[in-house]
Amino acid sequence: MKFFLKHIFFLLLFSGFISGQDSITILKNMDYRLADSLAVHFPKKKYKSITEITGPLTDPLKTPHEKFRAIFKWITENIEYNKSGAALKDADKIVRKNKAVCQGFSNLLKEMCNSVHIDCDTISGYTKTEVRDINKKLKKTDHAWNAVKLYGHWYLVDVTWATSKFNIVSKKFEKNFDEHYYITDPKKFILDHFPKDKQWQFLPKPITAKQFTRMPLYYADYFHFGIEDLSVKKGKFKHKRKKPLTFTCTAISKIDNASILLNYDRYSIDMKLKTTKNPNEYTFDYTFAKKGDYDLTLYYNGLCVAEFLIKVK
Known part of the structure; x- marks a missing residue:
């Protein structure tokens, strides 16, 4: 058979x-x-x-x-x-x-x-x-x-x-x-x-x-997670200070935590993942407190998935 x-x-x-x-x-x-x-x-x-x-x-x-x-x-x-x-x-x-x-x-x-x-x-x-x-x-x-x-x-x-x-x-x-x-x-x-x-x-x-x-710079673990439809589509863009920047995506692999690294700082910032009706959808917000040029690296489960250049005004 x-x-x-x-x-x-x-x-x-x-x-x-x-x-x-x-x-x-x-x-x-x-x-x-x-x-x-x-x-x-x-x-x-x-x-x-x-x-x-x-x-x-x-x-x-x-x-x-x-x-x-x-x-x-x-x-x-x-x-x-x-x-x-x-x-x-x-x-x-x-x-x-x-x-x-x-x-x-x-x-x-x-x-x-x-x-x-x-x-x-x-x-x-x-x-x-x-x-x-x-x-x-x-x-x-x-x-x-x-x-x-x-x-x-x-x-x-x-x-x-x-x-x-x-x-x-x-x-x-x-x-x-x-x-x-x-x-x-x-x-x-x-x-x-x-x-x-x-x-x-x-x-x-x-x-x-x-x-x-x-487009953003995508790393290998972006694909390993099976990520689809990351909401931030541009790799370099402008954003307003104190306005939340939302990252949303769907993923095949389970994402337990998210964090970001700003301007190659030694310490990452843990993000609070929000729940949605879709169990495979993950979202969080980050608000910039200061103006400036930022290199933002996105991590899921401690693994680097994407990187962006952001000018905060």
Whole structure:
């Protein structure tokens, strides 16, 4: 019965009856235990070319999405984000050196996928990683990621950001697999990835560069909480002193407490969460006592989720 249902799903997906958000949700929640296990336990040794890896890694797997997952996971397990690998762009050289930066990561994913007949393209574009990027004019592209074609549909992934997380204390990238950047909803992906070519947004109505730069700076835990509809949409704005500023959102994960940090102060300010009729909705108010320019960082459950620049008049 399980095999029959699986066969029906792939038939519907390939025929176009399942698409958009439904197909993203289904593919993200597939059973990847075998693919992940093969990637994690794949022999650790020196390889001269990607073909020495992709065949043995994916041959035991029957479906395209499992083969893609195994390749994606293998890269996150074996390639280190290291600026000393910035010059490495060729896929075979990257597997020999085991290091790269974003362009190398995306090239490697593309070539490994193509070698097992999975369509995968690299995408160049812009990201926001610091609060000073808010309202900053986009000039030279600063990042690269991928789109993969599975069952006739294109999906967005970022193998670089799925591999490592920047530790602000040690100032180093540390291995930390992030599931969010594997087959990501385009509506969420656009919050921190803006492609140079708008066709890669995969949105019904593509946004402009100005709209992208005006948004807040979103951190990884914003997505991990499953936050939707944060009421403060602009990253930089003016606000009146003594007028409450309201933060409201819905979230999949339970939020027990909220706090804010102002102008990199050492101490955060705890906020009182208000209850609403919707159990998944969270809201609180903050009132500025003094005029001035503020950098406001929003925390939920002690985790940084978003940052704003506010001029209080």
